[in-house]
Amino acid sequence: MIESPYTVRNLVGFIARHHQTKAADHKAEYEATAREILAKIDSNSVFKGALNDFTLNNKAVYTYNSVCAAVASRLIIRNLKLNARVKALGRSEIVSSLISSLSDGVPYKVYRYDIVSFYESINRDKLLSLIRRKSLCSNKTLELIESLFQVFNEMGVQGLPRGLDVSAYLSELYLADFDEHVKRLSHVSFYARFVDDIVVITNHIVDEDITSDVRSFLSDELTLHEGDESSYKRGGFVIGAAEPTVPRVAVSKKIDYLGYEFKIFNCYSESKDFRPKRRIEIDISSHKVAKIKSRISKSFLTYCHSRKAAADYNLLARRIKALTGNYEIHSSGTNVKIKTGIYYNYHFKTDRERCSLYLLDAMLKRLLFSTSHPLNLRIVKALSLTRRRALSKFSFYNGFYNKIYYSFSYQELKKIRKGWS
Numbered sequence: 001m002i003e004s005p006y007t008v009r010n011l012v013g014f015i016a017r018h019h020q021t022k023a024a025d026h027k028a029e030y031e032a033t034a035r036e037i038l039a040k041i042d043s044n045s046v047f048k049g050a051l052n053d054f055t056l057n058n059k060a061v062y063t064y065n066s067v068c069a070a071v072a073s074r075l076i077i078r079n080l081k082l083n084a085r086v087k088a089l090g091r092s093e094i095v096s097s098l099i100s101s102l103s104d105g106v107p108y109k110v111y112r113y114d115i116v117s118f119y120e121s122i123n124r125d126k127l128l129s130l131i132r133r134k135s136l137c138s139n140k141t142l143e144l145i146e147s148l149f150q151v152f153n154e155m156g157v158q159g160l161p162r163g164l165d166v167s168a169y170l171s172e173l174y175l176a177d178f179d180e181h182v183k184r185l186s187h188v189s190f191y192a193r194f195v196d197d198i199v200v201i202t203n204h205i206v207d208e209d210i211t212s213d214v215r216s217f218l219s220d221e222l223t224l225h226e227g228d229e230s231s232y233k234r235g236g237f238v239i240g241a242a243e244p245t246v247p248r249v250a251v252s253k254k255i256d257y258l259g260y261e262f263k264i265f266n267c268y269s270e271s272k273d274f275r276p277k278r279r280i281e282i283d284i285s286s287h288k289v290a291k292i293k294s295r296i297s298k299s300f301l302t303y304c305h306s307r308k309a310a311a312d313y314n315l316l317a318r319r320i321k322a323l324t325g326n327y328e329i330h331s332s333g334t335n336v337k338i339k340t341g342i343y344y345n346y347h348f349k350t351d352r353e354r355c356s357l358y359l360l361d362a363m364l365k366r367l368l369f370s371t372s373h374p375l376n377l378r379i380v381k382a383l384s385l386t387r388r389r390a391l392s393k394f395s396f397y398n399g400f401y402n403k404i405y406y407s408f409s410y411q412e413l414k415k416i417r418k419g420w421s
Contacts, residue, residue: 002082003138004075006041008034014071014078020330037068044147046072051151051161056421061163072144073166079141080169084134088172091258094192095348098257101190101201102264103277105242108189110255111200113214113224118196119167121221122159124149127174136173171195174219181217185210199257202236209236240266242278256285260348284346284356292396293363295323295420300367300375302419304382313387315415320364320391321406322416324399329413342399349400360396368392 004010011034016023023030040046050069053062064070089097101108115121128146131137137145152161160167175193182200183191188210189203202210215224237253243266252266265279284292299319306312326341342357349355366373368388379388398404408416 001135001138003141004078004082006038006075006140008038011037011071011075014074015067018067018070018074033067033071037071040068041072041144044143044150046144047148047151051155051164053155053161059162060157062157062161063163073148073164076137076141076144076148076166077169079137080131080173083136084173084176086169086172086176088168089192089194091194092348094194095258095260098190098192098199098262099280099282099348102262103269103280105268105276105278107204107239107241109202109204109236109238110253111198111202111210111214111236112255112257113198113200113211115196115198115218116223116225117159118222119162119171120159121223122171122174123219123221124152124159126219126221127170130173168195178217178219182214185213194258197258199255200236211236239264242266242268242276244268256287259285259288259346261285263351281351282348283351284349286356288346289356289359292323292360296320296360296364296367297375298420299323300379300382304378308382313383315419317391318406318408318412319416319419320394322408322413324364324394324396325404325406326399327406327408327413330410341405342396343401343403346400357397357400364394364396365392 008031012023012027012030015030015033016026019026037046047069050064050066051062052065053060055061064073102110128142128149131142131145148166160170179191179193182188182198187202187204188200190199190201192199198214200210200214211224218224239252245267253264255262255264261283263281263283265281267279268276269279299316303312303316322341324342326339326343328337329340330337367375367379368383368391370376383391
């Protein structure tokens, strides 16, 4: 069994990554913090009083309020990763592989599933038993996990709390066997799961619905959302073989997955690849478009309720920049910078004709200038024509296709996002 050691030297590295600094620049300070963490781990108190919660989209979300707890959490993840070797694919990796499978010209069947109240439904006792049975960590790490679960019990948390990095990794461990069982089903040519969002493709038309098998592989506490009779969440849907004679404008089916809408055609694309590929068009999903529209409206409403000082207008402009453009954020607990924004979040998008970007730009213009929009009168009273014209220069279409980039500090991003919650 491999373990990341419980030593001051090792923990200093975790602390430096948490603060996104170099360990050598704060050696004495970080060594003192490391000794404090080790002492709290030995006394089973590192997680006590270390969790804060808030409500997001009507669900409880948790964060650590101390460096000690955050570092101990990263240590748990590190030690489990060294032995479990469970690696969750990123969103871009999954979407890229899905596009390749959907582009195949042969007939296939697509299924979409999602798990009801995923994090809240995970059985912590079964999770601990799984970790013990597979010998995924030392007794010391197991005791650290148990001390964290004890805090969950005291706080009345069901399952695994949303928002914590350790919850994300433990949930992957919990479903690792489920993933393998589904992948091994007869006829399955593609399988992917992103947290609780699942897509399966069978490699040819089969009469038998795989849903009952998928459901049987889940732990008793986890259940699938039921779809409508015609929904691909329930019985899947069939995509016929691609043919060169099928009209290019005839969309066979549409599916939404991971923020994208995939339009699947029964004709070949104009690709010059050796193997002909089915035509696939990709746009931002209607759900994500609605979420962006909501953030646009909230940005203006927040300004309308403000003192309308110069600082308030500057914050509004930064919010519109963040929505229409691109910027960098730091990955939690690391020094890795992640590019995000309208292009980097949806860079697989291909549809350019009357696409979602046009809809978003049209909404922004209507808010600023159209008297038919219900918010326009309030915005006109709050913003001068000069300022409205300045804001109208921001464009989702330009932000995407020109990859327009902005720079925001960590504190600026906190203020920007606060207006969207």
